[in-house]
Amino acid sequence: MNDLERKELEIRKSLLEMFLECGSGHIGGSLSILKLLTVLYSKHMKFDPTNPNLDTRDYFVLSKGHCGPALYATLANFGFFDKALLKTLNQNGTCLPSHCNRLLTPGVDMTAGSLGQGIGVAAGIAYGLKLEKRSQYVFCVLGDGELNEGSCWEAFQFIAHHKLDKLIIFIDANKRQLDGLTKDILNPYDLNLKMQSFGFETLAINGDDLQEIDTAICHLKEIDDVAKCIILNTTKGQGVPFVENAKSNHHMAFKRGNEEYILLSKEIDLLHEKLKEERQ
Amino acid sequence: MTIDMRTSVANALIDLIAENNKIIVIDADLANASKTNLVQKAYNDSYLNVGIAEANMIAVASGLSLRGFIPYVHSFAAFATRRCYDQIYISGGFAQNNIKIIGTDFGVCATYNGGTHTTFEDIALMRMIPNSMVFEPCDTVQAAWLIKELSTMHGIQYIRINRKDTFSIYPPNKVFEIGKLEVLKQGKDVLLIAAGQSIQEAIKASNELEKEGISVEILDAFSLKPFDEKTFIEHIKDKKLIISVENHSLQGGLHAIIVALLYKHKINTNYKALGIKECYGEVGDLDYLLKLYKIDSESIKTVIQENLNKATF
Numbered sequence: 001m002n003d004l005e006r007k008e009l010e011i012r013k014s015l016l017e018m019f020l021e022c023g024s025g026h027i028g029g030s031l032s033i034l035k036l037l038t039v040l041y042s043k044h045m046k047f048d049p050t051n052p053n054l055d056t057r058d059y060f061v062l063s064k065g066h067c068g069p070a071l072y073a074t075l076a077n078f079g080f081f082d083k084a085l086l087k088t089l090n091q092n093g094t095c096l097p098s099h100c101n102r103l104l105t106p107g108v109d110m111t112a113g114s115l116g117q118g119i120g121v122a123a124g125i126a127y128g129l130k131l132e133k134r135s136q137y138v139f140c141v142l143g144d145g146e147l148n149e150g151s152c153w154e155a156f157q158f159i160a161h162h163k164l165d166k167l168i169i170f171i172d173a174n175k176r177q178l179d180g181l182t183k184d185i186l187n188p189y190d191l192n193l194k195m196q197s198f199g200f201e202t203l204a205i206n207g208d209d210l211q212e213i214d215t216a217i218c219h220l221k222e223i224d225d226v227a228k229c230i231i232l233n234t235t236k237g238q239g240v241p242f243v244e245n246a247k248s249n250h251h252m253a254f255k256r257g258n259e260e261y262i263l264l265s266k267e268i269d270l271l272h273e274k275l276k277e278e279r280q
Numbered sequence: 281m282t283i284d285m286r287t288s289v290a291n292a293l294i295d296l297i298a299e300n301n302k303i304i305v306i307d308a309d310l311a312n313a314s315k316t317n318l319v320q321k322a323y324n325d326s327y328l329n330v331g332i333a334e335a336n337m338i339a340v341a342s343g344l345s346l347r348g349f350i351p352y353v354h355s356f357a358a359f360a361t362r363r364c365y366d367q368i369y370i371s372g373g374f375a376q377n378n379i380k381i382i383g384t385d386f387g388v389c390a391t392y393n394g395g396t397h398t399t400f401e402d403i404a405l406m407r408m409i410p411n412s413m414v415f416e417p418c419d420t421v422q423a424a425w426l427i428k429e430l431s432t433m434h435g436i437q438y439i440r441i442n443r444k445d446t447f448s449i450y451p452p453n454k455v456f457e458i459g460k461l462e463v464l465k466q467g468k469d470v471l472l473i474a475a476g477q478s479i480q481e482a483i484k485a486s487n488e489l490e491k492e493g494i495s496v497e498i499l500d501a502f503s504l505k506p507f508d509e510k511t512f513i514e515h516i517k518d519k520k521l522i523i524s525v526e527n528h529s530l531q532g533g534l535h536a537i538i539v540a541l542l543y544k545h546k547i548n549t550n551y552k553a554l555g556i557k558e559c560y561g562e563v564g565d566l567d568y569l570l571k572l573y574k575i576d577s578e579s580i581k582t583v584i585q586e587n588l589n590k591a592t593f
Contacts, residue, residue, distance in 0.1 A: 059346075101374075101375075102375060103375070103376060109346070110342075110343075110346065110371075110375060111370065111371070111374055111375035113370075114366055114370045114371075117335075117339050117366070117367055117370060117371045119339075120335070120336045120338075120339020120340055120342075120343070120367070120371070121339050121340070121342045121343040121346070121371050121375075122343060123336075123339070123340055123343060124339060124340035124341060124342055124343015124344045124345075124346070124347075125343040125344075125346055125347055126343070127328070127340060127343065127344065128343060128344045128346070128347030128348075128349050129347060131304075131325065131349075132347065150335075151335045151336060151339065151367070154333040154335060154336035155336050155339065155340075157331070157333070157336075158330060158331075158333070158336055158340065161331075
């Protein structure tokens with residue numbers, strides 16, 4: 001196991017523990033972006049966990065804001081706040097709401113949850129940085145279901161027109177949304193072709209492969225003067241078989257005693273063992 | 281030289297940019313109509329046209345705000361508020377960003393653009409954004425002052441602007457106060473409160489009524505939120521009749537503000553409101569529309585004449 005792989009497992013363990021404690025959550029879409037988050041925060045993002053508002057930092061916008069837990073698990077494992085805080089997901093008075101809020105959580109750059117808005121905000125940040133002649137990056141993650149929202153495409157047109165080359169957008173193409181498969185709700189047709197024709201330098205990769213993600217980001221960073229997009233082919237619930245195979249895994253409940261609770265606990269134990277082995 | 285409101289606004293923005301390069305003016309493909317093209321000519325880097333994409337305009341403004349820019353965004357009042365409302369609410373307000381929203385040709389000022397471009401509810405909508413501010417200047421001087429004053433305040437602020445209006449009543453360097461009513465004219469019998477274009481109707485009506493021996497006081501409510509409760513309550517005390525007139529629905533605007541205050545202070549008084557009753561817009565010239573919706577000076581006069589000597593309800 002290399003460092004990246006280990007890191008991802010640690011983040012995944014934190015994420016699953018969060019959902020177990022909370023009793024429910026947007027587990028499918030949170031799991032499908034963990035590898036991306038691992039790569040971004042391990043290798044590509046400039047930040048200071050003790051100074052989340054560092055003016056020269058890279059920005060991260062989780063436009064698919066309902067996967068706040070994935071971001072929190074990542075931030076905690078990179079020192080933005082105490083891991084113990086993760087137990088407070090969605091509790092009364094929490095600073096960890098399921099839809100991320102920049103006013104509540106250190107390390108969260110933008111409030112998101114009403115789908116289709118974060119991407120436009122990310123475009124605005126990138127445009128501002130360009131005006132300021134900065135070299136910082138903005139990374140934005142969208143869901144493929146989120147692309148149903150027309151405002152995403154307004155933002156894409158803007159990004160492409162202004163060639164915001166320090167903004168890299170990631171589409172988590174896990175091919176599912178709340179009510180079913182994306183192709184059954186609103187057929188996306190060829191997402192790759194779509195993004196290309198919208199003016200994006202587009203890479204479609206295996207979103208379940210840490211190395212491929214890293215390589216793709218490195219590649220796009222080498223190119224100037226064009227909008228950039230990485231389509232991650234992922235599995236909703238990636239890494240946790242019972243979630244991957246669940247009929248509906250957008251949002252799941254883990255009530256003490258029910259089958260999902262037991263399966264989730266087992267999964268956490270498995271991860272715990274794996275990580276322990278590695279240490280020895 | 282008389283200038284219109286949109287030019288006054290553009291000039292104010294240009295003055296602001298000269299002092300602060302964080303000011304950025306954003307239009308949604310209406311630069312020629314709003315005259316923000318003047319801003320572009322003067323300071324191209326401080327100007328951005330996002331195309332006919334109002335929701336994205338607000339999102340981009342939110343992003344710019346996160347980098348410390350001070351965005352002024354523009355579109356037709358209907359599209360700058362109603363159309364992109366969730367963006368204003370969430371990416372703007374909930375995320376505590378800083379956006380000044382200029383909504384032009386509100387209410388009946390939409391004239392020939394008609395019902396699709398008319399909004400009678402923009403003030404209501406913008407008042408409902410928690411911690412927002414809502415303004416409706418009546419002349420070119422007040423509009424310019426507001427534009428400049430808002431640059432120092434962080435939050436979601438909305439300002440109604442009537443593009444081609446050249447009305448000017450305040451002296452050039454007049455200083456106003458956010459959250460304060462302007463006493464435009466003193467009077468004894470009637471309190472007439474209005475804002476924006478309606479001030480012109482109020483003045484016309486008041487001048488004619490003076491000839492009949494009716495003394496009308498005019499309060500300029502350009503600052504709708506925050507609203508000057510104290511001054512309003514003081515000024516209604518000795519009056520026989522209170523009239524409000526607005527180029528907006530009777531729901532959620534000036535009338536709503538007044539009713540809430542009268543109730544709060546347990547004031548039982550002779551009060552009548554002019555405004556848009558539940559309906560959509562239509563095309564017409566300004567005079568036609570003002571008459572049609574009964575918010576013109578004649579309607580104000582009639583309501584005053586009919587109600588001045590009535591007992592309180």
